[in-house]
Amino acid sequence: MTDSISARWQALHLDRPPSARLLAVSKGHPAAAVRSVAELGQCDFGESRIQEALPKQKELIDLQLRWHFIGRLQSNKVRPVVKAFDVIHSVDSLSLAERVSRIAVEEGRQPEVLLQVKLRPDPSKGGVSAEELGAIWSDLLALPGLRISGLMTMAPLGMAAEQRKGLFADCRALADRLKLAECSMGMSMDWKEAAEAGSTWLRIGSALFGSRLVSTDSAN
Numbered sequence: 001m002t003d004s005i006s007a008r009w010q011a012l013h014l015d016r017p018p019s020a021r022l023l024a025v026s027k028g029h030p031a032a033a034v035r036s037v038a039e040l041g042q043c044d045f046g047e048s049r050i051q052e053a054l055p056k057q058k059e060l061i062d063l064q065l066r067w068h069f070i071g072r073l074q075s076n077k078v079r080p081v082v083k084a085f086d087v088i089h090s091v092d093s094l095s096l097a098e099r100v101s102r103i104a105v106e107e108g109r110q111p112e113v114l115l116q117v118k119l120r121p122d123p124s125k126g127g128v129s130a131e132e133l134g135a136i137w138s139d140l141l142a143l144p145g146l147r148i149s150g151l152m153t154m155a156p157l158g159m160a161a162e163q164r165k166g167l168f169a170d171c172r173a174l175a176d177r178l179k180l181a182e183c184s185m186g187m188s189m190d191w192k193e194a195a196e197a198g199s200t201w202l203r204i205g206s207a208l209f210g211s212r213l214v215s216t217d218s219a220n
Contacts, residue, residue: 005033008208009040016202020195023068023184025205027052028212031059037208038063046070046089046203050080057084070152070184070203072126079103082111089152089184089201092116092126094136097143104145114152114184114201115140119170120163122156130174137178150182150200151175155190164190168197 012022025046026034034045047053048071069085082103091097091113104111118127153171155164168185175183186194188207
């Protein structure tokens, strides 16, 4: 473990409000780095590619870690993700939720699920709008095998700080209207705005681990 990782971890815990928990985004970093951060007391880690996550999980099986899937969830990867992850942050449609539900029941699992919402135009990201979510909400609640706990959103690239604050506040307000406790929003570059708006999960990668050592498909 490098002193810089330890110092960054300590600083993140000092700077964030207690209600905003740290999700250490370990994608692109080796199992040894995860172990180093876990030794500091971190339990929750985020990965976005099942091919990268599974070998890490196997190597770290002696640790009591909680794994979050934060990448785009493809329908053909639902089963391995349901089997390997405790929390899924990226369910972005009713059809995908239905598939997760069916497979969770088949596998005897009950993953915690956050619904990905897109509250601003952004062609590069998925997610349901507030209006779409309202239309399918009763169907989502009826699905077995899922524990829907909150919402996840990401700010479009290039958005100004004040605009990000507005986006995060809108996501928090929507979660509150739906009586959902969790909001997964805020990453390494904008976590402070998200924390101020009521985020409960801050997805922090480079601000904790430093630059990635392994190339990945999804940004954090």
